[in-house]
Amino acid sequence: MQPSENTVKKSSNMEWSQVLLIIVATILITIAGTYWVLKTYVFTSSFTPVALNEKEEKSLQAKLRAIGYDADFSTGQTNKSNKAEVDSDGNLVPEAYSEKNAVREITFTERELNGLLAKNTDLAQKLAIDLANNLVSAKLLIPLEEDFPVLGGKTLRLNAGIGMAYENEKPVIILKGISVMGVPVPNAWLGGIKNIDLVSEFGVDPGFWKSFSQGVDHIQVTDGEINIKLKE
Numbered sequence: 001m002q003p004s005e006n007t008v009k010k011s012s013n014m015e016w017s018q019v020l021l022i023i024v025a026t027i028l029i030t031i032a033g034t035y036w037v038l039k040t041y042v043f044t045s046s047f048t049p050v051a052l053n054e055k056e057e058k059s060l061q062a063k064l065r066a067i068g069y070d071a072d073f074s075t076g077q078t079n080k081s082n083k084a085e086v087d088s089d090g091n092l093v094p095e096a097y098s099e100k101n102a103v104r105e106i107t108f109t110e111r112e113l114n115g116l117l118a119k120n121t122d123l124a125q126k127l128a129i130d131l132a133n134n135l136v137s138a139k140l141l142i143p144l145e146e147d148f149p150v151l152g153g154k155t156l157r158l159n160a161g162i163g164m165a166y167e168n169e170k171p172v173i174i175l176k177g178i179s180v181m182g183v184p185v186p187n188a189w190l191g192g193i194k195n196i197d198l199v200s201e202f203g204v205d206p207g208f209w210k211s212f213s214q215g216v217d218h219i220q221v222t223d224g225e226i227n228i229k230l231k232e
Helices: 005-042 054-066 110-120 198-202 208-215
Strands: 105-109 127-132 135-143 155-167 170-180 216-222 225-230
Touching: 054 105, 054 110, 105 110, 110 127, 127 216, 170 198, 170 208, 170 216, 198 208, 208 216
Parallel strands: none
Antiparallel strands: 105 225, 127 135, 135 155, 155 170, 155 216, 216 225
């Protein structure tokens, strides 16, 4: 039995209605998904600064004082009048140089580094550091001027990863990559230094990398912590 012409038209109309509904729903979902990705991963206005608790602040203060930096976290300003180093008139007390009991090893946690940014610089909402096994990663937000082509007024997101370790009695520093708005920058644009041990590549000739290598006794980056030991 053949379906009537009216039945065929009614069925055809229902099918087109369903197709149109699916197309509209797909467009809406795509727009919403694209907006969420751009808002979350590309155009982010700022990061949430890390707030250290009282115990973490005291630990960080002790580490900073050990390397000669005294930070007053209660006000977020550097304490320039350390009572142990100034006299009653506020003048700096002379001191004979000595390396006895000098600190040559320092350890920072990921929270301490980001907390230090939050307390002492204006980078807290623009820069965030992540520490993983043998890897230091950074996220940086760069606000663009209003007259910048296409992306004017937006905030550009950059990500970078640097491998850090200590092998064969020397530090190993490797640029893992840099991405802009989630798109990895080609190695050719980075001068061909991606995934290359910079110390081995450039530490042979006199210069920064050779001096850096000769001055470091140990580097270890673990999940949430970095430890650096310097040579005498």
